[in-house]
Amino acid sequence: MAMTTLSSPVLALTDITKRFGDVRANQRVTWTLDAGRIYALLGENGAGKSTLMSILAGRYQPDGGEIHLRGSPVRFLSPAQALASGIGMVYQRFMLVEPLTVAENILLRRGPIRGKRTRDIRQIRELAERYGLLVNPLAPVRTLTMGERQRVEILKLLYRQAEILIFDEPTAVLTHAEIDSLFDVFRQLKEEGKTVVFITHKLEEVMAVADEIAVMRRGRMVSRVAAAQVRSHHDLARMMVGREVILSVQKPPVAIGEAVLTAMGLSGPAGADRLKFQDVDFEVRRGEIFTITGVAGNGQEQLVAALAGLAPMAAGTVSFRNRAYTAARWRRRTGDGLAYIPEDRDRTGSIDAFTLVENFMLTRLDAFGGALWVRRRRAARATAAAVRDFSIQGGGIRGLAAHLSGGNRQKLILARELSRRPDLLIAEQPTQGLDVRATEEVWQALLRQRASAAVLLVTGDLKEALTLSDRIAVMFRGRILDIVSAREAADIDRIKLLMAGLGKRE
Amino acid sequence: MIWRIEKRTAALARPHAWLFPVSLAFAVAAGACIFSALGVSPLAAYGTMARGAFGSFYHFSEVVVRAIPLMLTGLAVAVAATMLLWNIGCEGQLVWGGIFAAGTGLYLIPHLPPFLAIPAVIAAGAAGGLLWGLIPGLLRAYLAVNEILSSLLLNYIAIIFMEHLYFGPWRNPEGFGFPGTAQIGEAARIPHWFGTRIHLGLVLALVMAALVFAALRYTRWGYQVRAIGLNPQAARYAGFRIRGQIVFIMGLSGALAGLAGMAEVSGIHFRLQQGLAVGYGYDGIIVAWLARLNPLAVPLVALLLGALIVGGEQLQSVLHLPASISMVLEAVLLFGLLLSESLARYRLVRRAAGEETSAAGKGLP
Numbered sequence: 001m002a003m004t005t006l007s008s009p010v011l012a013l014t015d016i017t018k019r020f021g022d023v024r025a026n027q028r029v030t031w032t033l034d035a036g037r038i039y040a041l042l043g044e045n046g047a048g049k050s051t052l053m054s055i056l057a058g059r060y061q062p063d064g065g066e067i068h069l070r071g072s073p074v075r076f077l078s079p080a081q082a083l084a085s086g087i088g089m090v091y092q093r094f095m096l097v098e099p100l101t102v103a104e105n106i107l108l109r110r111g112p113i114r115g116k117r118t119r120d121i122r123q124i125r126e127l128a129e130r131y132g133l134l135v136n137p138l139a140p141v142r143t144l145t146m147g148e149r150q151r152v153e154i155l156k157l158l159y160r161q162a163e164i165l166i167f168d169e170p171t172a173v174l175t176h177a178e179i180d181s182l183f184d185v186f187r188q189l190k191e192e193g194k195t196v197v198f199i200t201h202k203l204e205e206v207m208a209v210a211d212e213i214a215v216m217r218r219g220r221m222v223s224r225v226a227a228a229q230v231r232s233h234h235d236l237a238r239m240m241v242g243r244e245v246i247l248s249v250q251k252p253p254v255a256i257g258e259a260v261l262t263a264m265g266l267s268g269p270a271g272a273d274r275l276k277f278q279d280v281d282f283e284v285r286r287g288e289i290f291t292i293t294g295v296a297g298n299g300q301e302q303l304v305a306a307l308a309g310l311a312p313m314a315a316g317t318v319s320f321r322n323r324a325y326t327a328a329r330w331r332r333r334t335g336d337g338l339a340y341i342p343e344d345r346d347r348t349g350s351i352d353a354f355t356l357v358e359n360f361m362l363t364r365l366d367a368f369g370g371a372l373w374v375r376r377r378r379a380a381r382a383t384a385a386a387v388r389d390f391s392i393q394g395g396g397i398r399g400l401a402a403h404l405s406g407g408n409r410q411k412l413i414l415a416r417e418l419s420r421r422p423d424l425l426i427a428e429q430p431t432q433g434l435d436v437r438a439t440e441e442v443w444q445a446l447l448r449q450r451a452s453a454a455v456l457l458v459t460g461d462l463k464e465a466l467t468l469s470d471r472i473a474v475m476f477r478g479r480i481l482d483i484v485s486a487r488e489a490a491d492i493d494r495i496k497l498l499m500a501g502l503g504k505r506e
Numbered sequence: 507m508i509w510r511i512e513k514r515t516a517a518l519a520r521p522h523a524w525l526f527p528v529s530l531a532f533a534v535a536a537g538a539c540i541f542s543a544l545g546v547s548p549l550a551a552y553g554t555m556a557r558g559a560f561g562s563f564y565h566f567s568e569v570v571v572r573a574i575p576l577m578l579t580g581l582a583v584a585v586a587a588t589m590l591l592w593n594i595g596c597e598g599q600l601v602w603g604g605i606f607a608a609g610t611g612l613y614l615i616p617h618l619p620p621f622l623a624i625p626a627v628i629a630a631g632a633a634g635g636l637l638w639g640l641i642p643g644l645l646r647a648y649l650a651v652n653e654i655l656s657s658l659l660l661n662y663i664a665i666i667f668m669e670h671l672y673f674g675p676w677r678n679p680e681g682f683g684f685p686g687t688a689q690i691g692e693a694a695r696i697p698h699w700f701g702t703r704i705h706l707g708l709v710l711a712l713v714m715a716a717l718v719f720a721a722l723r724y725t726r727w728g729y730q731v732r733a734i735g736l737n738p739q740a741a742r743y744a745g746f747r748i749r750g751q752i753v754f755i756m757g758l759s760g761a762l763a764g765l766a767g768m769a770e771v772s773g774i775h776f777r778l779q780q781g782l783a784v785g786y787g788y789d790g791i792i793v794a795w796l797a798r799l800n801p802l803a804v805p806l807v808a809l810l811l812g813a814l815i816v817g818g819e820q821l822q823s824v825l826h827l828p829a830s831i832s833m834v835l836e837a838v839l840l841f842g843l844l845l846s847e848s849l850a851r852y853r854l855v856r857r858a859a860g861e862e863t864s865a866a867g868k869g870l871p
Contacts, residue, residue, distance in 0.1 A: 349740065362733065365726055
């Protein structure tokens with residue numbers, strides 16, 4: 001049950017109910033929050049966590065129930081009202097104006113900033129340093145990595161003196177080192193008597209930083225426990241899913257075959273002022289999962305875009321299926337053999353307003369279309385098979401992708417890309433933001449893929465890298481510092497050092 | 507009980523079904539206000555318009571005649587907008603279709619075998635619009651020039667060039683100084699039916715509407731166009747050639763508008779003259795929007811707008827109101843649609859009065 005404290009709770013939710021059409025996102029949720037504590041909110045995708053937090057932050061209005069802030073009833077009609085009362089939220093999709101600078105985003109209401117040394121900017125710098133949120137206030141947000149953008153979002157709230165800070169899956173886009181520093185920020189906030197609520201799927205994060213754990217399932221708050229009372233990850237996982245989940249992934253051995261992709265001296269992107277990746281060499285062999293990891297913003301994104309043929313490379317040679325391509329010719333390569341699961345599954349990997357069938361055709365027009373017509377029936381059959389094999393839930397094959405949850409959407413993309421029977425599968429942050437069950441399903445699919453293909457995994461999630469990989473390459477400032485065999489990788493600290501740019505083998 | 511307006515969180519299941527009637531009702535009501543302000547009974551005005559547009563078979567045939575170019579320009583705008591391209595240049599493309607059709611009719615047809623005459627005129631009209639549409643398409647695809655501006659500005663060039671032709675080199679030597687070319691020969695005129703001015707362009711427009719609909723929906727090309735329009739980033743990921751499609755679709759859009767110009771020249775005026783560029787290109791934008799970019803709805807909306815235009819002319823001759831009243835009604839119709847589209851995102855919610863008292867801000871510490 002709730003922690004009992006002598007002081008009255010800073011925030012109390014009573015019987016909060018919210019419906020979206022026929023879906024009951026929240027059903028009579030009651031919860032109290034105290035000042036100076038860190039709360040973890042857990043639950044599977046679609047359990048109603050984000051909805052509840054959006055209600056707190058004024059983005060949605062509840063259909064029923066009450067919110068009391070320091071004892072007085074409140075109703076927020078907009079996020080601005082909530083923030084004015086000290087409740088701020090960092091959404092999963094950042095709410096930043098990309099062409100504006102960091103400082104302009106933080107001071108958004110005041111319009112453009114002239115001059116470089118204004119008092120406001122100094123203030124932002126001080127705030128940033130105090131919490132270890134390192135980011136240049138004068139940099140345009142457009143140029144920032146996801147991790148840096150998140151820091152801007154937190155600074156926005158701190159600058160407006162938020163007392164209750166809500167984070168929707170704050171670690172989903174972060175690397176290991178960044179997560180550690182984010183948790184330091186959380187602890188600092190707690191020291192100052194602020195309340196932190198964060199939504200997460202990652203159980204170890206809960207154990208690391210939370211004081212109290214709340215678990216939601218199907219729109220209801222099913223349990224609330226002190227973090228100290230939780231003995232194991234299994235306890236938490238069981239609370240979330242309502243059944244035992246397997247957290248250790250079976251990894252049957254697969255024979256390693258020939259090199260499918262060999263990268264030699266890759267640099268890029270072409271035409272940029274500064275190279276984002278340089279002299280990158282590696283090979284990915286059939287039967288293995290080769291992982292590229294690193295702190296976000298060290299060139300992995302640009303390297304993947306270039307490998308996937310979406311952006312030009314400046315120099316280097318790619319050898320794929322025993323054919324050598326120059327940097328320029330690689331981009332123009334046509335034909336199959338390579339499948340790519342992009343990081344942004346909502347805006348790159350699939351199209352909201354398309355049905356599941358139409359989305360299934362996106363990268364497979366050659367299979368589902370002749371020169372002229374699209375073979376819809378064939379595509380529908382293949383989609384139905386994918387929906388069955390990957391247990392994709394939500395709306396049926398004629399429903400819109402927009403209505404799929406994150407996990408189901410990712411499974412649809414995964415099913416589509418695997419159905420191309422690629423020789424090389426590139427998977428970029430494939431389980432980011434997914435719940436335990438969906439993560440496990442994606443992992444199993446990637447492991448199965450080793451039987452027929454080479455898998456290039458790009459992830460910032462160290463646990464994912466260690467669970468799946470045969471070899472792990474660590475990128476730092478655009479270069480691969482070292483490639484570590486996963487057997488040696490029990491030495492997590494070494495990988496962490498590499499991610500920080502240290503510990504390169506002599 | 508207190509009514510309040512709340513933003514919908516889920517889209518309506520079938521929002522399109524009632525949007526159009528509501529915007530029509532809005533237009534009729536707003537029109538009634540305008541008529542009253544002009545000192546005319548709205549009933550009499552609408553009665554006159556209705557009689558003017560539907561009073562007899564002849565009157566209705568005139569509605570169809572007006573609707574033909576609107577169908578084609580409406581399709582032109584709709585097909586480009588499917589890919590998020592705004593072709594505001596249908597007027598100029600229509601003019602070039604007319605120029606090519608007239609030039610073919612005047613100077614080429616006499617040298618062609620008769621069975622080739624009509625196909626040549628049609629192809630020439632499409633080619634004229636296509637070439638003019640390619641310009642903003644190429645500029646957009648390769649130099650990132652905004653097609654809204656370039657296509658709009660090209661309209662003025664097209665119109666001035668047409669005027670140059672019929673005031674200058676192509677002017678009818680036997681025209682007693684009247685600005686216009688000579689009439690094209692019988693062979694170059696597309697057939698008329700039912701003893702009215704309804705011409706082959708109607709069939710052309712309807713076939714085009716069906717073709718565009720089917721192409722967008724069932725072909726590989728159409729799939730790519732829709733994907734690019736809905737999410738260019740995903741289309742790039744899928745490896746679609748976006749530049750090529752921009753050029754292609756602007757060419758296609760121009761060709762459709764060019765057909766409208768061809769039909770006007772070869773089916774109505776039989777020459778290049780003042781009165782070819784009367785705004786069908788711009789009206790096409792309204793048609794496309796009211797049809798919600800659905801090619802099959804375009805002909806119906808074009809008929810409605812045609813009725814407004816013909817009815818508006820009756821207002822002028824019978825009630826002595828300015829003919830531009832039909833343009834006002836068109837505009838109000840579009841506004842009505844935009845309005846009802848916005849309204850569809852909200853809903854009325856009933857709340858008990860007590861619940862409302864804890865309004866925002868009141869309970870803040």
